[in-house]
Amino acid sequence: MVRVAVVGAAGRMGRVLIEALNENSEAALAVAIDRPDSSLLGGDAGELAGVGKLGVELSGRLADKLDLFDVLIDFTHPELTLANVELCREHGKAVVIGTTGLSDAQKQQLKVAAEDIPLVFAPNMSVGVNLCFKLLELAAKSLGDEYDIEIIEAHHRHKVDAPSGTALRMGEVVADALGRNLSECAVYGREGVTGARDPKTIGFETIRAGDVVGDHTVMFATEGERVEITHKASSRMTFAKGAVRAAIWLQHKSTGLFDMQDVLELN
Numbered sequence: 001m002v003r004v005a006v007v008g009a010a011g012r013m014g015r016v017l018i019e020a021l022n023e024n025s026e027a028a029l030a031v032a033i034d035r036p037d038s039s040l041l042g043g044d045a046g047e048l049a050g051v052g053k054l055g056v057e058l059s060g061r062l063a064d065k066l067d068l069f070d071v072l073i074d075f076t077h078p079e080l081t082l083a084n085v086e087l088c089r090e091h092g093k094a095v096v097i098g099t100t101g102l103s104d105a106q107k108q109q110l111k112v113a114a115e116d117i118p119l120v121f122a123p124n125m126s127v128g129v130n131l132c133f134k135l136l137e138l139a140a141k142s143l144g145d146e147y148d149i150e151i152i153e154a155h156h157r158h159k160v161d162a163p164s165g166t167a168l169r170m171g172e173v174v175a176d177a178l179g180r181n182l183s184e185c186a187v188y189g190r191e192g193v194t195g196a197r198d199p200k201t202i203g204f205e206t207i208r209a210g211d212v213v214g215d216h217t218v219m220f221a222t223e224g225e226r227v228e229i230t231h232k233a234s235s236r237m238t239f240a241k242g243a244v245r246a247a248i249w250l251q252h253k254s255t256g257l258f259d260m261q262d263v264l265e266l267n
């Protein structure tokens with residue numbers, strides 16, 4: 001049985017992760033962490049997640065719980081994730097990272113940490129999105145430079161980073177397949193007199209509204225037709241199940257930086 005610690009346990013993903021762990025026979029919640037100043041500290045993590053008492057108290061300091069878990073699952077925010085990875089690196093713990101919005105420098109820090117511990121880092125843990133990454137590679141290679149590419153994503157009103165990590169990864173997949181560098185060809189939103197579209201660009205449009213769990217569409221459009229590859233998440237459970245699967249998969253790894261394509265053997 002893999003003993004899992006969840007940080008951000010009282011958050012949107014944290015609560016669903018606890019539920020997913022409760023339903024899994026190969027992994028179990030061992031530690032639940034949220035803000036040190038949270039009014040919820042001391043409560044039972046299972047009750048917080050709506051699955052009944054689990055006997056795991058919500059606490060505020062991961063450093064006090066290092067003996068109690070094998071793998072950390074972190075869906076929080078970049079600075080906290082990096083601090084937690086460093087703590088886990090010092091103590092030889094594996095980490096599954098779902099947090100998005102990391103800078104290039106922060107991603108580089110993960111690469112360095114992965115020399116000492118195993119990490120799964122993926123902007124989207126759902127099977128469907130990871131299948132879409134493969135479909136996008138095929139579509140981009142088949143359609144080529146004749147088609148304009150636009151990536152449209154929609155998320156709930158609480159999301160703090162844009163474009164989503166998934167949309168950016170979709171952009172990277174398509175850009176790589178076409179031999180382009182995303183940092184040179186990405187266009188984020190348009191306003192005013194923009195001029196005609198530069199065919200080499202990849203456009204990103206972001207919607208933030210209501211309770212949308214996560215929608216992504218990549219459009220390939222040319223004169224006479226367009227192809228759209230769309231994924232719509234209707235429950236966070238799809239991400240949580242993927243993260244638990246990654247935690248179980250990581251127990252057999254000693255070091256290395258992996259993503260969900262590795263976990264799902266889609267590479």
Ligand SMILES: NC(=O)C1=CN([C@@H]2O[C@H](COP(=O)(O)OP(=O)(O)OC[C@H]3O[C@@H](n4cnc5c(N)ncnc54)[C@H](OP(=O)(O)O)[C@@H]3O)[C@@H](O)[C@H]2O)C=CC1
Pocket residue numbers: 007008009010011012013014033034035036075076077080097098099100101122123124125126165239
């Ligand atoms: N890879 C994937 O498949 C997915 C990735 N995500 C990503 O996961 C991340 C989290 O998303 P979401 O769950 O919606 O966000 P939430 O804000 O709901 O959850 C984050 C939790 O972390 C808590 N937190 C903040 N500071 C600390 C701290 N110092 N110590 C411990 N806990 C702390 C927050 O508390 P408080 O609210 O009080 O600040 C909150 O409970 C985002 O980056 C999102 O993009 C989301 C879904 C899927």
Ligand SMILES: O=C(O)C1=N[C@H](C(=O)O)C[C@H](O)C1
Pocket residue numbers: 100123124155159163164165166167213214215
């Ligand atoms: O913040 C979210 O909610 C989500 N974030 C991830 C992202 O940025 O791609 C994945 C998912 O779409 C939900």
